Amino acid sequence: MKINISKIIIFSFVTFFLSIFWLGLKKDNNYNTKNIIGNKISNFQLPSIYNNKFISEEDLKENKFTLINFFASWCAPCRAEHQYLLNLSNRNREIKILGINFKDKKNNAISFLNELGDPYNSVAEDIDGKASILFGIYGIPESILINEELVIIKKIVGPIDPKQYDEILQLIQ
Amino acid sequence: MKFKKIIIIYIFLFSTLYADENNLELIKIYKNLRCLICQGQSIADSNSDFASTVKLVVQDQVKEGKSKEEIYDFLISKYGEWIVYQPTFTKTNFLLWAIPYLLLAFGGIVIYFLVRKNKYNKSN
Numbered sequence: 001m002k003i004n005i006s007k008i009i010i011f012s013f014v015t016f017f018l019s020i021f022w023l024g025l026k027k028d029n030n031y032n033t034k035n036i037i038g039n040k041i042s043n044f045q046l047p048s049i050y051n052n053k054f055i056s057e058e059d060l061k062e063n064k065f066t067l068i069n070f071f072a073s074w075c076a077p078c079r080a081e082h083q084y085l086l087n088l089s090n091r092n093r094e095i096k097i098l099g100i101n102f103k104d105k106k107n108n109a110i111s112f113l114n115e116l117g118d119p120y121n122s123v124a125e126d127i128d129g130k131a132s133i134l135f136g137i138y139g140i141p142e143s144i145l146i147n148e149e150l151v152i153i154k155k156i157v158g159p160i161d162p163k164q165y166d167e168i169l170q171l172i173q
Numbered sequence: 174m175k176f177k178k179i180i181i182i183y184i185f186l187f188s189t190l191y192a193d194e195n196n197l198e199l200i201k202i203y204k205n206l207r208c209l210i211c212q213g214q215s216i217a218d219s220n221s222d223f224a225s226t227v228k229l230v231v232q233d234q235v236k237e238g239k240s241k242e243e244i245y246d247f248l249i250s251k252y253g254e255w256i257v258y259q260p261t262f263t264k265t266n267f268l269l270w271a272i273p274y275l276l277l278a279f280g281g282i283v284i285y286f287l288v289r290k291n292k293y294n295k296s297n
Contacts, residue, residue: 020268035253103222129226130233136251138209138223 033136033155040150041068042134046124049101049109055124057150063096065172068144069120070137072104073112078141081159085119088165094172099123102132102140145171195235202231202241205258206248215258 045056060066069085071078089097099120101109106125113123126132135144136155145154145168153171156164203217208224216224216231227248234244248256260266 036251039250128229129222130230133226133230133248133251138252 033157036136036152036155039152041144041146041152044131044134046100046126046131049106049123049125055098055122059122060096060098060146060150061148063121064148065095066146067095067097067168068100068135068146069097070100070102070126070132070135070140070142071112072102072140073108074104075102075140077159079116081141081161082116082119084160084162084165086117088168089119089121092169092172095168096121100131100135101125102137103127103129198241199228199232199235202235202244203228205245206231207256207258209252209256 041057041060043057045054047053048055060068067085067088085097088095097120099122101123103126109123109125113120124131132138132140135142139157141159143156143160144152145156146152154167160168200217204215206216206227208214208216208219208221208227210221210223211219214224216227231244234247239247245257245261249261254260260269262270
């Protein structure tokens, strides 16, 4: 039987490209936070909202777990998640919460915390938003749970909901 | 007096050229960065909050003297490879880089054989 080489080559190419397209369609191209879990947070130094002191990663090493929460007074979903942050801070001593006030006015942020309650152990300000890039943030609210070695163990994009609240509790137990 | 004028014009021209070169380099970097919250837009095209913050960070890093690759590596470490349009060369995506060259070589071989066959047919 005569083998038609050109037909075999064409067939192999078509099969090869179809398999690539099929694999490409199956691949999830949406942004996810998998890549930063297990990474250490970057060094940072941000001014405190309440005084002239600076808050850095060194301060977080003292905590068994720290939840770094990016919020702003102008952000509506931040109001929605605030109750969960208050619950975490009131009911659990294992976790400390660092609030990073994102592109906000100091007075507005303080009024926001006076109105809804202050769940944060410390609050830093990120006026121009540049520090948010160090934490891989692309919108607020976002929260990052780290351990005492400053390794990221969970990242929450968007407001904390009951399911994520339970996940945080499980992780810090 | 004339000499002074010439010097001022030269300084003006070169400073503009230098600024343009810097801007072009920045735009090149922005164009290879994906705006994660936009639909099909690069950081260069977008005016979103996220894009403007990334632009500030890139400007800072360029001023610090970091290279394009260092800036991409930094952003990849924070957001994953999805943030850059041009993927880095790795074991898993080497085919993506190699296929266009392989196809070019294959096309060349096919053309060579077709031309040779044509010549052979004509001579017969």
